[in-house]
Amino acid sequence: DIQMTQSPSSLSASVGDRVTITCRASQGISNSLAWYQQKPGKAPKLLLYAASRLESGVPSRFSGSGSGTDYTLTISSLQPEDFATYYCQQYYSTAYTFGQGTKLEIK
Amino acid sequence: QLQLQESGPGLVKPSETLSLTCTVSGGSISSSSYYWGWIRQPPGKGLEWIGSIYYSGSTYYNPSLKSRVTISVDTSKNQFSLKLSSVTAADTAVYYCARASGFSDYWGQGTLVTVSS
Numbered sequence: 001d002i003q004m005t006q007s008p009s010s011l012s013a014s015v016g017d018r019v020t021i022t023c024r025a026s027q028g029i030s031n032s033l034a035w036y037q038q039k040p041g042k043a044p045k046l047l048l049y050a051a052s053r054l055e056s057g058v059p060s061r062f063s064g065s066g067s068g069t070d071y072t073l074t075i076s077s078l079q080p081e082d083f084a085t086y087y088c089q090q091y092y093s094t095a096y097t098f099g100q101g102t103k104l105e106i107k
Numbered sequence: 108q109l110q111l112q113e114s115g116p117g118l119v120k121p122s123e124t125l126s127l128t129c130t131v132s133g134g135s136i137s138s139s140s141y142y143w144g145w146i147r148q149p150p151g152k153g154l155e156w157i158g159s160i161y162y163s164g165s166t167y168y169n170p171s172l173k174s175r176v177t178i179s180v181d182t183s184k185n186q187f188s189l190k191l192s193s194v195t196a197a198d199t200a201v202y203y204c205a206r207a208s209g210f211s212d213y214w215g216q217g218t219l220v221t222v223s224s
Contacts, residue, residue: 001170034210036154043203043214044154055212087154091209094167096156 002026002090006099012107013078021073021102023088028068032092035064035073038101039084047086048073078104109133111204111215119198119222125191129204129215130184137162137182144207145178145189147200148217155200159207160187194222 003026013019023033031051036044046055048064051071061076075082083106088099115127129143136143144159158168160178168176172191180187191198199222205211 032209036211043205043217044211045214046210046212049210049212089154089156089210094159095170096159096207096209098154098156101153 001095002029002093002097004088004090004097004099006086006088006102008102009100010103010105012105014107015078015080017078019075019078019104021086021088021104023066023071023073023099025069025071025090025092029090029092031067032090033064033066033071034089034091035062036087036089037082037084038087044087080106109206109213111206111213113202113204113215113218115218115220117219117221119194119220120224121195121222122193125189125194125198125202125220125222127189127202127204127218127220128186129188130186132185135182136180136185136187140208141206142208143180143187144205144211146203146205146207146211147198148203149197149200156207157189157191157202196222198222 005024007022033051035048038044052064063074086102110132112130119125142159145157158178160166175192177190201217201219203217204215206213
């Protein structure tokens with residue numbers, strides 16, 4: 001299995017801050033990476049796929065980058081509705097795997 | 108707008124088989140080149156992909172669950188289903204169905220399944 005390691009596991013930030021979350025794969029995944037946002041009691045919501053492609057309807061303050069084994073999700077200016085848990089997921093291998101999640105909390 | 112809805116028992120006894128169905132509306136499960144999958148999330152924990160199926164019946168499963176999982180599809184009902192056998196308390200989770208061709212862009216709301224006697 002391809003292991004996905006997210007960092008940090010939790011993060012405190014303020015509205016307006018720029019935030020970066022990192023996801024590292026145990027082997028190269030050729031940009032086959034998605035990012036999701038999940039709020040309590042809700043299903044995950046797709047934010048980006050193919051490492052950097054923004055899903056339709058997702059605000060442009062969300063962006064993704066990376067290659068090989070290392071990928072990042074950046075929120076350029078945090079909004080109140082962005083406080084949630086974020087997950088990365090690789091789909092390079094058909095045994096899809098998720099990162100353990102990053103909980104973004106209000107400072 | 109594509110919608111997915113999970114259904115099935117919310118309580119399953121240990122050693123029994125968990126069975127869930129996902130009903131897809133707003134689109135045909137067999138009219139496009141997508142896989143359909145199941146993902147679960149134990150209370151307070153992260154996401155775990157269980158497996159996916161194509162409308163033709165082609166499947167692939169999480170290797171750690173493969174011996175206990177069966178995913179099937181019923182195109183006439185626009186549904187796909189999950190069976191997980193020999194469940195234990197560790198299988199207690201919210202189970203989500205999703206359109207899952209790589210990444211998942213459409214999700215059901217999730218259903219909590221508790222394994223307990």
